[in-house]
Amino acid sequence: xxxxxxxxxxxxxxxxxxxxxxxxxxxxxxxxxxxxxxxxxxxxxxxxxxxxxxxxxxxxxxxxxxxxxxxxxxxxxxxxxxxxxxxxxxxxxxxxxxxxxxxxxxxxxxxxxxxxxxxxxxxxxxxxxxxxxxxxxxxxxxxxxxxxxxxxxxxxxxxxxxxxxxxxxxxxxxxxxxxxxxxxxxxxxxxxxxxxxxxxxxxxxxxxxxxxxxxxxxxxxxxxxxxxxxxxxxxxxxxxxxxxxxxxxxxxxxxxxxxxxxxxxxxxxxxxxxxxxxxxxxxxxxxxxxxxxxxxxxxxxxxxxxxxxxxxxxxxxxxxxxxxxxxxxxxxxxxxxxxxxxxxxxxxxxxxxxxxxxxxxxxxxxxxxxxxxxxxxxxxxxxxxxxxxxxxxxxxxxxxxxxxxxxxxxxxxxxxxxxxxxxxxxxxxxxxxxxxxxxxxxxxxxxxxxxxxxxxxxxxxxxxxxxxxxxxxxxxxxxxxxxxxxxxxxxxxxxxxxxxxxxxxxxxxxxxxxxxxxxxxxxxxxxxxxxxxxxxxxxxxxxxxxxxxxxxxxx
Amino acid sequence: xxxxxxxxxxxxxxxxxxxxxxxxxxxxxxxxxxxxxxxxxxxxxxxxxxxxxxxxxxxxxxxxxxxxxxxxxxxxxxxxxxxxxxxxxxxxxxxxxxxxxxxxxxxxxxxxxxxxxxxxxxxxxxxxxxxxxxxxxxxxxxxxxxxxxxxxxxxxxxxxxxxxxxxxxxxxxxxxxxxxxxxxxxxxxxxxxxxxxxxxxxxxxxxxxxxxxxxxxxxxxxxxxxxxxxxxxxxxxxxxxxxxxxxxxxxxxxxxxxxxxxxxxxxxxxxxxxxxxxxxxxxxxxxxxxxxxxxxxxxxxxxxxxxxxxxxxxxxxxxxxxxxxxxxxxxxxx
Numbered sequence: 001x002x003x004x005x006x007x008x009x010x011x012x013x014x015x016x017x018x019x020x021x022x023x024x025x026x027x028x029x030x031x032x033x034x035x036x037x038x039x040x041x042x043x044x045x046x047x048x049x050x051x052x053x054x055x056x057x058x059x060x061x062x063x064x065x066x067x068x069x070x071x072x073x074x075x076x077x078x079x080x081x082x083x084x085x086x087x088x089x090x091x092x093x094x095x096x097x098x099x100x101x102x103x104x105x106x107x108x109x110x111x112x113x114x115x116x117x118x119x120x121x122x123x124x125x126x127x128x129x130x131x132x133x134x135x136x137x138x139x140x141x142x143x144x145x146x147x148x149x150x151x152x153x154x155x156x157x158x159x160x161x162x163x164x165x166x167x168x169x170x171x172x173x174x175x176x177x178x179x180x181x182x183x184x185x186x187x188x189x190x191x192x193x194x195x196x197x198x199x200x201x202x203x204x205x206x207x208x209x210x211x212x213x214x215x216x217x218x219x220x221x222x223x224x225x226x227x228x229x230x231x232x233x234x235x236x237x238x239x240x241x242x243x244x245x246x247x248x249x250x251x252x253x254x255x256x257x258x259x260x261x262x263x264x265x266x267x268x269x270x271x272x273x274x275x276x277x278x279x280x281x282x283x284x285x286x287x288x289x290x291x292x293x294x295x296x297x298x299x300x301x302x303x304x305x306x307x308x309x310x311x312x313x314x315x316x317x318x319x320x321x322x323x324x325x326x327x328x329x330x331x332x333x334x335x336x337x338x339x340x341x342x343x344x345x346x347x348x349x350x351x352x353x354x355x356x357x358x359x360x361x362x363x364x365x366x367x368x369x370x371x372x373x374x375x376x377x378x379x380x381x382x383x384x385x386x387x388x389x390x391x392x393x394x395x396x397x398x399x400x401x402x403x404x405x406x407x408x409x410x411x412x413x414x415x416x417x418x419x420x421x422x423x424x425x426x427x428x429x430x431x432x433x434x435x436x437x438x439x440x441x442x443x444x445x446x447x448x449x450x451x452x453x454x455x456x457x458x459x460x461x462x463x464x465x466x467x468x469x470x471x472x473x474x475x476x477x478x479x480x481x482x483x484x485x486x487x488x489x490x491x492x493x494x495x496x497x498x499x500x501x502x503x504x505x506x507x508x509x510x511x512x513x514x515x516x517x518x519x520x521x522x523x524x525x526x527x528x529x530x531x532x533x534x535x536x537x538x539x540x541x542x543x544x545x546x547x548x549x550x551x552x553x554x555x
Numbered sequence: 556x557x558x559x560x561x562x563x564x565x566x567x568x569x570x571x572x573x574x575x576x577x578x579x580x581x582x583x584x585x586x587x588x589x590x591x592x593x594x595x596x597x598x599x600x601x602x603x604x605x606x607x608x609x610x611x612x613x614x615x616x617x618x619x620x621x622x623x624x625x626x627x628x629x630x631x632x633x634x635x636x637x638x639x640x641x642x643x644x645x646x647x648x649x650x651x652x653x654x655x656x657x658x659x660x661x662x663x664x665x666x667x668x669x670x671x672x673x674x675x676x677x678x679x680x681x682x683x684x685x686x687x688x689x690x691x692x693x694x695x696x697x698x699x700x701x702x703x704x705x706x707x708x709x710x711x712x713x714x715x716x717x718x719x720x721x722x723x724x725x726x727x728x729x730x731x732x733x734x735x736x737x738x739x740x741x742x743x744x745x746x747x748x749x750x751x752x753x754x755x756x757x758x759x760x761x762x763x764x765x766x767x768x769x770x771x772x773x774x775x776x777x778x779x780x781x782x783x784x785x786x787x788x789x790x791x792x793x794x795x796x797x798x799x800x801x802x803x804x805x806x807x808x809x810x811x812x813x814x815x816x817x818x819x820x821x822x823x824x825x826x827x828x829x830x831x832x833x834x835x836x837x838x839x840x841x842x843x844x845x846x847x848x849x850x851x852x853x854x855x856x857x858x859x860x861x862x863x864x865x866x867x868x869x870x871x872x873x874x875x876x877x878x879x880x881x882x883x884x885x886x887x888x889x
Contacts, residue, residue: 041726048847051638140636218639240638241649241839243725264725268837269847272704277720277837280711 039248039261040553042535045274045286049240049267052223054205055191056129057136059143061544064190065287066244066265069548070112071193071229074103074122074172075184079547080309080539082363082462084184088117088194088230089172098179098497099162105170109253111196112234119166124197126164126174128206136206144191144460148183181497182463189461190545199228232256232549233263241267248549258537258551275530278303284535284553289528291349291409297530304531307351310360310524311542313467314407314456316397316418317519321480322451325395329387331517334395334452335373336380337425338418340522347413348525355521357510359467360459362542365493365506370514377425384427396431397422397452398444403437406527407456415454448477456523461543464506465494472513479518486512560877567869574865575627575858579620582857623858632859637851642859645844650863651734652722653833653840657825659756660764665818668768672775672814673807679780687772694769699828703762703835710758717757720837724751759836763828767821774817778810785809812879819875823868 050063055071058064076087089103109117129145131153139146151157160183162175176183186192195205204220218224227235232254233246244265248256266283268274274286275293279300289297289305297305316338320326344352357370384391399415408414412434422428433450435441445453455478459466465473473490475482489512493505529540534554539546607613614622626633632642675684707719722736723729729748731739737756740749782788783806791801829842837843841860848856 043725049638224640239648239731239839240640240645241652241843242721242723245725262726266721266725266837268720269843270834270837273720273835273837276704276707276712280707280715280719282718282720282724 040259040555041262041264042260042285042548042551042553043243043264043266043283044548045268045277045283046265047267047269047274047288050244050265052218053227053235053238054195054223055193056125056132056145056195057141057223058191059140062265062267065544065546066246067193067227067229068190068231068545069233069246069263070227070231070235071190071195072231073187073189073193074105075188077188077462077541077543077545079545079550080541082185082311082542084188084462087188088122092184094497098181098495099176101174101176101183102167103172103174105172106253107170109230110251111199111230112228112249113196113199115196115198117194117230118169119172120169121194121197122172123164123166124200125194126161128200129192130159130161144186144189147460148186148189148192179495179497181499181502182461182465182469182494185461185463188545193229193231195222196228199226202226232547236262252549256549258549259553260548260551263548278530278532281532285529285531285538287527287529289530291351291528293530294349294351294528297528302533304533304535306529306531306538306540307526308529308540308544309362309542310353310526311362312407312456312458312525312527313355313358313360313521314405314414314454314523314525315355315358315519315521317445317450317453317455317478318517319448319451319453319478319480320518321448321477322396324389324393325451325480327387327389328517329383329389330393330395331520332373333380333384333393333427334422335517335520336376336383337427338421338520338522339375340520341375342421343414343417344523346417347410348523349409351528352523352525355524357514358471358519358521359464359510360524360542363459363462363464363467364503365464365510367507367510370511371517372514373517373520375421377421377427380425380427391427392429393427394429394431395422395451396433398433398435398441398450399454400437400441401434403441405456406458407523407525408454409525411454445478448480453478459543464509465490468506468509468513469494472509472518481516481518483516483518486516559880560873563873563876567866567873570869571862571865575624575862576620578858578861578865579623580616582854583616583619627859627862632862633855635848635856636853637847637856642855645856646841646859646863648734649839649841649844652736652838653826653829653842655722655735655737656756656759656763656829656833656838656840657822659760660825661767661818661822663760663764664767664771664821668771669775669814672772673779673802673810675772676776676779676783677802679783684776687776691769691772694765694772697765699762699766699831700835702765703758703832706758706762718755719758722752722755722838723748724755727751759832759838762836763825763832766828767818767825770817770821771814775810775814778813779806782806782810815878816875819871819878823871826864826867 046062046065048062050066051058051060052063053067053070055064055067058067072087074087074089075084077083078085088106088109090106092101092103094101105119105122111117129142132142132145133154136142137152149159149161151159158177160176160178160180162177165173165175167173200222203222203226205222207220208218224238230253232249232252234249236245236247238244246263248261268277268286271288271290271293274283275296277283278286294305297303318325318331318334324330340354344354356372357367359366381391384393397415397419399411401412403411419430419432422430435444444450445455457467457470469490472479472486473494474487486509489505489509493502493509496502496505529538531538535551536554537551539550623633630643632646634641635645638645671687675687678684710717711719718724727748729736729740729745730743733739736752737749740752788801788805791805826841829840830846831842832838833840833842834846841864845857845860847853848860
C-alpha cells in the first residue's frame with residue numbers, strides 16, 4: 001500500500017510539473033503588440049550562422065542575408081527582381097567612355113551610429129576594399145571584390161577599380177580602368193554596401209592577428225558586435241548558434257512598409273528541425289525548404305510556400321578534351337538521348353522547368369530561338385549514323401555524392417535516370433563515376449578529369465556575364481574547348497554599355513553556345529521558402545536579396 | 556588515494572598524446588580541405604592555392620603537428636576557418652550547453668532507469684519485468700534522430716506543450732554569464748526564463764537519455780538479481796529486517812557498483828551522442844559545432860573539439876574509478 005501511495009505521489013508531481021511547464025508555452029503569442037504601430041517580432045530559421053557581419057569579408061548566403069537587412073549600397077534591386085534601382089544614390093550618369101560613373105547621393109541619410117552618410121563615407125569604403133592586404137585578399141574573404149573588380153592596390157593583379165572621388169558632399173565619381181557594363185548590377189551586391197567609417201575605425205574592423213595556422217582572426221569587434229550601416233534594421237545582439245537579433249531603425253530615411261520591430265535569425269542546420277519549428281510556431285519562416293516537404297507545407301492551412309524565381313541552371317557538362325566528346329554529332333546525340341522533361345518531372349517536386357540554355361529565362365539576353373534538343377533517340381541514332389560514328393559510343397559520366405544544391409536536390413537520381421536513357425538508346429555505353437562533392441568531385445571537374453559530369457550554378461547578380469560569362473568566356477579545363485567565336489562574342493557583350501545592343505549580343509552568344517553545345521543544360525529550379533500563413537509581403541528574389549522591412553506579420 | 560589519482564593522471568598523458576597524433580593524421584587525411592569547403596563551386600586553382608598558403612597547409616605534416624601541439628599546450632586551439640574566432644572562445648560558449656543537456660539526459664536515465672531496473676528485478680519474469688526488457692530493447696535500437704522527430708511531433712506539434720528548437724526562447728533577453736542557462740536564470744531570479752529553459756531541455760534530454768536509460772535499467776536489473784540471491788540478503792530477511800531496509804541497505808547499495816560504472820561510461824558516450832541530438836534540436840552545444848566543422852572541413856574546430864571530448868571522456872572515467880573506492884572499500888585502490 002505504502003509503495004503504491006509513493007508511486008502515485010511521484011506520478012502526481014511529475015504530471016504537475018509537466019502541466020506547469022506546458023501551460024505557459026501553450027498559447028504564447030508569436031508576436032507582441034506594445035502599444036500602437038503593430039510592433040511584430042519575426043524569427044526566421046536560417047541554415048547557419050553568418051560568418052561575420054562585414055559585407056566586404058563574406059561570400060556565403062547566410063552572412064549576406066543578415067548584412068542585407070542592416071546595410072545599403074549605391075544601388076539596389078527592385079524587390080523580387082534583378083532590376084537595378086536607386087539605393088543610397090538617387091541617380092547616376094555614365095561617362096561616354098563608360099569608365100566613370102557619377103552618383104548623386106541621397107541627402108539626410110545617417111548611419112546607425114548617428115554619423116552622416118556622404119560622399120566621403122562612400123570613398124572611405126571603396127578605398128578600404130581596394131587596399132585590403134594579406135589574408136583579406138583571401139578569396140574566401142573578398143571573393144566578390146575579386147570577381148567584380150579583380151585585383152587590389154598592391155597591383156599583383158589588374159583591377160577594374162581606379163579611384164573614388166568625393167566631388168561634393170553628395171556627389172561621388174567612381175573611376176574604372178576600363179568600361180564594364182555589368183558594374184551597376186554588381187554594385188547592387190550586398191558586398192558593396194557601406195559601413196560607417198567611424199565604426200569601422202573605432203571597432204577595429206581591419207585589425208587582427210594571423211595565428212600560427214595562418215588564419216586571420218579579427219581582434220576588433222566591428223564585424224561581430226558593432227556592424228553599422230544605414231539600413232532599415234540595426235544590430236542588437238548576436239550569440240552564435242543561437243540568434244542574431246536586429247531591431248527596426250527608427251531613423252531610417254526610406255519607407256518602412258512592414259511592421260517588424262524585432263527581426264531574429266536563428267540558425268537551424270537540420271531541415272527537418274526547421275519544418276517542425278515552423279509547424280510549432282517557434283519560427284515564422286525559413287529558407288531552403290526540402291522539396292520533399294513541399295506537399296506537407298502546401299497541405300497545411302497555417303503555412304505557406306513561396307518560390308524564388310529560377311536563377312540557376314543545372315547542366316550536364318561535356319569535356320571536349322575527352323574524345324569522343326570533341327565531335328559535335330556525339331554531343332548532339334547525347335542531348336537527344338536524354339529525356340530531360342522526365343528528369344525534371346520526377347525529381348523536382350513541380351518546382352523545375354527544362355532549361356534550353358545556360359541562363360534562366362528571367363535574365364535579359366535570354367534567347368527564345370536557340371537550337372533545342374528534344375528527346376528523340378531515333379534522331380540521335382540518325383545523327384551518329386550520318387556522321388559515320390560507330391555505336392555504341394563509349395563515354396564516362398560522373399555525379400557528385402554528399403551534396404544537395406537548389407538545381408540538383410538529388411544528384412544520384414538525376415544521374416541514374418540519365419544513364420538509363422543513354423544506355424537504353426543502345427547508342428552509348430557509360431562508364432559510371434562518382435565522388436564526394438567537396439572537394440574531390442569539384443576538383444576533378446575543374447581539372448578536366450571527367451568526360452560527362454553533372455553540375456550547375458546559382459547566379460550572384462542579375463547579369464548574363466554571371467552565367468555564360470562565368471562558364472564560356474575563357475578556355476577552361478572543365479569544358480576543354482577553345483572556341484574564339486564564343487569567347488569574343490562574350491567579351492564584346494560584357495563590354496557593351498548600350499543596354500539594347502547588349503541584350504542582342506547576349507542573345508547571339510546564347511545561340512552560338514547552344515549550336516556548339518558545350519554541355520546540356522537541363523533544369524532551372526525555383527527554390528522554396530516557407531512561412532506561417534500570417535506573414536505577408538515577403539518578396540522572393542532570384543538573387544536572394546530579400547528585405548524584411550517590407551514584411552508584415554498579422555496578429 | 557592521492558597517489559592513485561596522480562598515477563592515473565600521468566597515464567592519461569601518453570594516451571592523449573597518441574590520440575592527438577592519430578586525430579591529426581585522420582583529420583588531415585580527410586578528402587580535401589578547408590579551401591574547397593570554403594569556396595564550393597566557386598573554387599579556382601589560384602583561389603585554393605592562396606587559401607592553402609594562408610592557412611599553412613602546404614607545410615609538411617610533422618611541422619604542422621608540432622606547431623599545433625605547441626599552441627595547444629599553451630591553451631591555444633587555433634582559430635576556426637569559418638567563423639575566424641578562436642576555438643577556445645567558442646568552446647567556452649558551447650561546452651556549458653552540452654554539459655547542461657548531458658546532465659539532464661543522465662538525470663532522466665538514472666531517475667527513471669534505476670527504480671525501473673530494481674522493480675523489474677524484484678518482479679523477476681513478471682509483467683513489469685518483461686515490459687521493461689521489451690522497452691529497453693526498443694530504447695537501445697531506436698535511432699536517436701528518429702526518436703527526436705517523433706517526440707517533437709507528438710509533444711510539440713500535436714500537443715503544443717513543448718518547444719522543438721534551441722535552449723531558450725530567442726525573444727527572451729537573459730544575461731548568461733556562465734552559459735549554464737538554468738544557473739544563469741536562477742542567479743538572475745528570472746523564474747519565467749528558468750521555466751522556459753527547463754521546457755526547452757525536456758525533449759532533447761529524453762531523446763539523448765533514452766539509450767542510457769535502457770542500459771541503466773538493464774544493468775540495474777541484472778545487478779539486483781545477482782545480489783538478491785546472496786546469502787547476506789537471505790540472512791537479513793531471516794532475521795526479520797523491514798523489507799524496505801533490506802532493499803535499501805543490502806540490495807540497492809551493493810547492486811550500485813556496476814551501475815555506477817555504466818553511468819560513468821555512458822556519460823562519456825553521451826558527449827558523442829550529443830552530436831546528433833544537438834543538431835536535430837538546434838542545440839548550440841559542442842556536438843552540433845563539431846558536425847558543422849566536419850561539413851566545413853574546419854580543421855581547428857574538429858581537432859580542438861574532438862581532443863576536448865577525449866579529455867572529458869578520460870576525466871569521467873577517472874572519476875568513475877575513484878568513485879569505486881567510496882562505494883566498495885574492498886577494492887580500495889593502492
